[in-house]
Amino acid sequence: MDVNKYPGAKFKSFDSSETAWMWLTNESGVRDTVPPSQDHAPITYDRTTPEPGVPRQELIELSDEQEHVVRQCEAGHSIFFTGSAGTGKSVTLKEVIRRLRRMYSSGSVFVTASTGIAAINVGGTTLHSYAGIGLGKEPAEVLIKNIRKGTKAKGRWWATRVLVIDEISMVDGNLFDKLEQISRAIRGNNEPFGGIQLVICGDFFQLPPVSKAPSAGQRDTTKFAFEAESWSRCVKQMITLRTVFRQRDNELIEMLDMMRMGQVDAIGLWYFRKLDREVEYDDGIEPTELFPLRAQVEGANNARLNALPGEELRFIAMDYAFHDMYGKSIKPEAASKLLDDTLAPRVLTLRVGAQVMLIKNIPETKLVNGSIGTIVSFETTEGAYYHGISAAGDDNSTRREASQLDDANTDDSGGDLERNPSSYTLPRWPMVKFITGEVRIMPPMPFEVVNAHGNSEAMRQQVPLILAWALSIHKSQGQTLERVKVDLNGIFEKGQAYVAVSRATSFAGLQVKNFSQDKVMAHPRVVAWAQSIEKKPQPVAEDEMEMTSDEEGYWNEARD
Numbered sequence: 038m039d040v041n042k043y044p045g046a047k048f049k050s051f052d053s054s055e056t057a058w059m060w061l062t063n064e065s066g067v068r069d070t071v072p073p074s075q076d077h078a079p080i081t082y083d084r085t086t087p088e089p090g091v092p093r094q095e096l097i098e099l100s101d102e103q104e105h106v107v108r109q110c111e112a113g114h115s116i117f118f119t120g121s122a123g124t125g126k127s128v129t130l131k132e133v134i135r136r137l138r139r140m141y142s143s144g145s146v147f148v149t150a151s152t153g154i155a156a157i158n159v160g161g162t163t164l165h166s167y168a169g170i171g172l173g174k175e176p177a178e179v180l181i182k183n184i185r186k187g188t189k190a191k192g193r194w195w196a197t198r199v200l201v202i203d204e205i206s207m208v209d210g211n212l213f214d215k216l217e218q219i220s221r222a223i224r225g226n227n228e229p230f231g232g233i234q235l236v237i238c239g240d241f242f243q244l245p246p247v248s249k250a251p252s253a254g255q256r257d258t259t260k261f262a263f264e265a266e267s268w269s270r271c272v273k274q275m276i277t278l279r280t281v282f283r284q285r286d287n288e289l290i291e292m293l294d295m296m297r298m299g300q301v302d303a304i305g306l307w308y309f310r311k312l313d314r315e316v317e318y319d320d321g322i323e324p325t326e327l328f329p330l331r332a333q334v335e336g337a338n339n340a341r342l343n344a345l346p347g348e349e350l351r352f353i354a355m356d357y358a359f360h361d362m363y364g365k366s367i368k369p370e371a372a373s374k375l376l377d378d379t380l381a382p383r384v385l386t387l388r389v390g391a392q393v394m395l396i397k398n399i400p401e402t403k404l405v406n407g408s409i410g411t412i413v414s415f416e417t418t419e420g421a422y423y424h425g426i427s428a429a430g431d432d433n434s435t436r437r438e439a440s441q442l443d444d445a446n447t448d449d450s451g452g453d454l455e456r457n458p459s460s461y462t463l464p465r466w467p468m469v470k471f472i473t474g475e476v477r478i479m480p481p482m483p484f485e486v487v488n489a490h491g492n493s494e495a496m497r498q499q500v501p502l503i504l505a506w507a508l509s510i511h512k513s514q515g516q517t518l519e520r521v522k523v524d525l526n527g528i529f530e531k532g533q534a535y536v537a538v539s540r541a542t543s544f545a546g547l548q549v550k551n552f553s554q555d556k557v558m559a560h561p562r563v564v565a566w567a568q569s570i571e572k573k574p575q576p577v578a579e580d581e582m583e584m585t586s587d588e589e590g591y592w593n594e595a596r597d
C-alpha cells in the first residue's frame with residue numbers, strides 16, 4: 038500500500054466501488070470479503086458470492102412457512118409478513134430480496150427500512166432517502182411538487198417495480214399515506230401505491246414510530262402504518278411466521294409471547310420474578326446490559342473501560358467514499374455520516390479485559406454478528422498465526438492476504454500511525470476470546486453502505502468490534518444475544534421491554550430486573566388491531582386457496 042501518496046489520509050476516492058475493491062485487493066491485500074458484484078445476471082448464492090447489496094449470511098435452510106413468504110413475493114403479490122421476535126423475518130427478507138433481484142433487474146427492486154441501522158441490516162437505504170422527501174413533514178402535494186422538480190427521486194419512483202420496507206413498526210401511518218399518494222401521482226398510475234409491488238416486514242409489537250411522548254393529559258399521536266388509510270388497499274396479504282428460531286425453550290417462547298401481547302399471567306409473572314437474580318459465568322464474560330438511552334450505554338461502557346488497567350489502543354476507521362446511484366461523488370463527510378449507521382465506530386478504544394461484541398458474521402465459524410467475547414491481548418496477525426490463531430474471516434486461503442495486511446500497515450510512511458498509534462512497525466489487532474471458547478484475532482473488515490439498488494456508496498475498514506458491557510435497545514433490535522441483562526425500571530416506551538428481553542436465547546443467559554406488569558406495555562391500538570384481524574377472514578390470493586389452513590390469519594398464533 039503506497040500510503041506515501043496519502044499521508045495521514047483517512048479518505049481515498051474512487052470512480053466506482055469496483056475500482057476501490059480492485060485497489061483494496063491488489064494493493065492493500067485486504068481480501069477477506071468478496072466485492073459486491075454489479076452484475077445483474079443470476080449468481081449462485083453461497084458464502085463467497087453475495088448478491089449485490091445483500092449482506093452475506095450463513096447458508097440457512099428456510100422453513101416451509103419462510104419459503105412460502107418468498108414464493109408469494111415471487112408470484113408478484115404485495116404482502117406484509119410478520120411474526121414475533123426470532124421467527125426469522127430478517128433471514129426471510131434477505132432471501133426475498135436475493136430472489137427478486139435475480140428475477141428482475143436489481144435496479145427495479147428497491148430495499149428500504151424505517152431507520153438507518155435497520156436499512157444497513159438488509160442492505161438498503163432509509164425509506165425517506167429512497168422517496169426523496171427529506172424529513173417528509175410537508176403535505177403530500179408539496180412533496181410531489183418537489184420530487185417533480187428534480188430528476189433523481191422521480192427516476193427512482195419510475196424505476197421501482199418492487200419496494201421492500203423493513204421494520205414497518207417504526208414507519209408512521211401518515212408517512213405511509215403520503216408515500217402512497219406520491220407514488221400514484223409521480224408514476225401517473227392510480228392503482229394502490231402506483232402499481233408498485235410492496236414487500237413489507239416487521240412486528241408492530243416491537244418499537245413504534247418515533248413520535249413526541251405525550252405528556253400527562255395529552256393525546257397519544259402515534260399512528261401506526263396499519264392505521265394508514267391506504268394500508269388495506271395496498272397490502273393484500275398478511276402472513277405470520279410462527280416458528281421461533283432464536284429460543285429453543287418452549288416456556289421462554291411462551292413467556293415472550295405473553296410479554297409481546299402485554300398480558301403476562303400469574304405463571305409468567307412467577308417465571309419473570311425468578312429471572313431477577315445475578316448470573317455468574319465461569320469464563321468471566323458478563324451479560325450485555327441493555328439500556329433505552331444512548332447516554333446510559335456510553336456511560337456504562339466508558340466507566341468499565343476506564344477501570345481496566347493496562348495500555349489503551351485506539352483503532353481509527355478508514356472511510357471510502359464512492360458515488361451515489363446517479364454517478365455523483367459522495368463527499369467524505371457525508372460518507373462517514375452514512376457509515377456511522379453500520380455500527381462500526383469511527384474510533385474504537387480498547388484495553389485488555391474489555392468486553393466486546395462482534396458486529397460481523399464470520400463465515401465457516403460459529404461466530405456471528407452479536408457474539409460476545411473479551412480482549413485477551415493485542416497481537417500482530419503474524420504473531421497470532423505463530424500461535425495457531427486464525428484471523429476473523431480467515432480460512433487457509435486467506436492467511437496470506439492477512440499477512441499482507443500487516444505488511445501494508447507496517448509501511449513506515451505513517452499510514453499505520455493512524456491505525457494503531459501505539460505501534461510504528463508491528464501493528465497489533467485485538468485478540469478476542471469468545472463465549473464459544475474460540476479465540477480469534479480481529480484485523481479490520483469492510484463495512485458497506487449500499488444504495489437502494491444494492492450498489493456500494495461508502496465503505497469503512499474497521500476492527501469489527503464494539504464495547505459490549507452495555508448496548509442500546511435500539512441498536513440491539515435484530516440482534517441475537519446469549520447473555521442479556523435488562524432492568525425494566527428504565528423502560529419508558531411500549532415494545533421496548535419486549536425487544537430487549539427477546540434478544541436472549543435461553544433462561545440461563547437472561548437476567549430481568551424489576552419486572553412488573555406495567556413495564557410490559559403493548560400498545561392498546563396494536564392489540565386491538567391484532568384482535569380485529571384475528572376475527573376477520575383474511576383475503577387470500579387465488580393461488581393460495583389450498584394453503585388457508587396454514588395461513589389462516591395474521592394473528593392465528595394468538596388464538597392458540
Ligand SMILES: Nc1ncnc2c1ncn2[C@@H]1O[C@H](COP(=O)(O)OP(=O)(O)OP(=O)(O)O)[C@@H](O)[C@H]1O
Nearest residue numbers: 098099100122123124125126127128282283515517
Ligand atoms: N430457517 C431457519 N433455520 C435455522 N435458523 C434460523 C432460521 N431462520 C432464522 N434462524 C435464526 O433465528 C435467529 C433469528 O432470526 P432473525 O433475526 O431473522 O429473526 P427476526 O424475526 O428478524 O427477529 P427480530 O424480530 O428479533 O429482529 C437468527 O439467529 C437466525 O439465524
